[in-house]
Amino acid sequence: MTVTEQEITDYVARVRAALADLPPDRRTELTEDLADHLTEVAAEAEGTLVERLGEPETYAAELRAAAGVGAGGGRNLDQRVATAVVRVRGQLRAIDTRLGPPLGYDTASEFLRLLRPAWWVLRGYLAAMLLTVISTGGSFGVLPRFGGELLAGLIMLVGFVLASIWLGRRSAQLTRWPRSAVQVGSAVLVVFALSALMQAEDRMRYGDYGIDPTSINGPYDQIRDVFVYDSEGRLVENARLFDQNGNPIRLGYPDCEGSVDEYGNPLLRPYPYCPDRPPFGPRGPRLPQAPASTPSASETPIGTPTPSVPSASPSATPSDGPTPTPTS
Template structure:
């Protein structure tokens, strides 16, 4: 590969010199924006094109730099020199830094909350945005009052932009970045579609999420409007960055939720685990108490007598249905025989038998299983006494409710 500078490199070097009074990050971004156009023009002029040919088409690099200044709203070289040579005092970086890091913090919060909401399909997770809304408002107010130039002049912002500019100069990285830049229009359309999809998905699962839909529509419209204009007005980053962060976080969360559904062998329309976050190998919910799985439930009356044929329901009338198992005597294992909410169930013990066929849970050779009916323990029910009130003069015996079947 020849080390001789091309016409584009020579032309851009002179443009860089004409813009030398601007911050380094700004210069790199301006040159990156115009470089693809110059490369195309050089290819159109043919191999071996000289810098003079570019000057004939575009004018001198200095006049071209002046046009770039005017289009970007930058001060003329004389004005910039006056401001730099005779500053009255070093500008404070506190407010610009709050504006910048407020944007970064809110973008990260949006991404994480969107991720959590997508994983759980629960819009209530987004209530956490209220904690970061004041931070974003302070950042936005400082930006509008001080302008975007002090923010772009921050050392951390300059380092970031310089690093990105160096990445563009590398052949492989530059190709990837240029390709991603070419996808910007499609990205904002994708963001709008994703935001609307989030809103509709939340509404299908939670009707109250209809209150969230107007905000998502507003965010989608804001992304479509602000995204393509960020290059001309950097203040619009305070719209484009939060929208992009929310969409990226929600997309990653949705992908994780789908992978989890496939891993568990269930679907979004399946029953939700009201009492457990896991399911058995038949895909049925598991009942847990204190973090431990409960396989059986025993009920007693006030006298400590065990009850049979008890059917369990939750507060909304939904049956607490669990998988029912029985012994598979041919293999010594267990098998599924159904699903119901009837308790108690026979206790299943798996062990082995010895050569004489005697059951032994610890020693032996052949697998075995047995079902133990009844209640394996007794319960002492505490007696509840009700103190008589002083104003009560007569009492009536309690009326026993007759259960219906």
């Protein structure tokens, strides 16, 4: 079995962790040529370093004895932390090696390196969405918006993606603290992405019940029910609302008795959800309309002239002249 350089590095790290209670100069003096020595030992014969030299902690004790340095009164905090870090790194490396072959690579980290450009783009998008949530007070969609403006959000998205790509290509050149800051920021974005996915899942489950949440900026953001009245002030039941494209409009949420089923889901019912709670008085019956009147025989049609009958004088007065003709 060939000993790799990574195994030599891990062995040296564990030895230095076991000597963490010594002054830094003394510890560096004892482990200065340790890597070269381990390389020579690995080249001499087959087998792992642990099989040939023992555990790193045992080897560190031998170095103490050879240098005449007694063991400390106890393992200090730095030594315990360093040992724990080395163990965690060893376990992660074992997992990395175990997951590599199913992906077609020696280690899983080799496969993840190919996905780094995609992660750079995704990191810029998540940063833009996080700023969208901050600037809009918690509301967000698929595209980022800065202060509710889509154009400003798209400009912000392009800038963040380019900055993320530039930072990713130069991450190897960063010093310790800038690199740590980038890692912490990436972890925050990953947590934000998971929380956003959980919120989107809740929205989908809420929408499956037929009550789609509607965001309305103004006095209608607290709608619980919708009551429709006709021109005569009568309540209209079984009403449905549609937009100009024929899509149903769902507002409010039923909270009256009988508006949910046995599982607690709102029923798909028209408006109003609670017809016994009208805001403008009780529901009245529809008033009957008066029948149309027909003209009777005693009524005289308007505009029809009435013929006049000439009246004759009861007695005629004789005279010498001609008899006058009665006129109407």
